[in-house]
Amino acid sequence: MEKAKKIEKLEILTLGNELLRQKAEPITKINAEIGKIAEALLDTLYLGKGVGLAGPQVGLMKRIFVVHIDKDIPRVFINPSLLEISEDTVKYEEGCLSIPGVWVEVIRPKTLRIQAWNEKGRPFTQDADGILARVILHEYDHLEGTLFIDRLSALKRNRILAKIEKHQRV
Numbered sequence: 001m002e003k004a005k006k007i008e009k010l011e012i013l014t015l016g017n018e019l020l021r022q023k024a025e026p027i028t029k030i031n032a033e034i035g036k037i038a039e040a041l042l043d044t045l046y047l048g049k050g051v052g053l054a055g056p057q058v059g060l061m062k063r064i065f066v067v068h069i070d071k072d073i074p075r076v077f078i079n080p081s082l083l084e085i086s087e088d089t090v091k092y093e094e095g096c097l098s099i100p101g102v103w104v105e106v107i108r109p110k111t112l113r114i115q116a117w118n119e120k121g122r123p124f125t126q127d128a129d130g131i132l133a134r135v136i137l138h139e140y141d142h143l144e145g146t147l148f149i150d151r152l153s154a155l156k157r158n159r160i161l162a163k164i165e166k167h168q169r170v
């Protein structure tokens, strides 16, 4: 009998946690343990009803993130490098599992080319546009300790931070 898959839900760190502001370290060996981490990240992503999740968001300071958009396949990016980003930009509404309840338009490059390894240790290059490019750039930022609110004007960011603080005080 096949063993039922255990669903693992990792705790998602939220705004204010210092780890979200630190740069993640490269993964030196892609082994079974990394495969398990990728699965746990995807499980946590599904339970949180998100489209992307990066290691630092669960306190894992390694260069790994997962993306799963609607009917697309789940994608795992390990030690990613952005090879190209377009000068063309696009404005699109964004949220983050680490900043729950906040949705705001963010300007980002429209298309990109990224190189990474998957959970099986296979290298790949991916061209992306639309929502996929958006989510990849958002998750890549997490590996650098950058949050989407950092990409807003100071005015807009302060307005959002004030709103979050107000909710937290209740």
Ligand code: NI
Pocket (backbone or CB within 6 Å): 095, 096, 097, 098, 138, 142
């Ligand atoms: Ni995020």
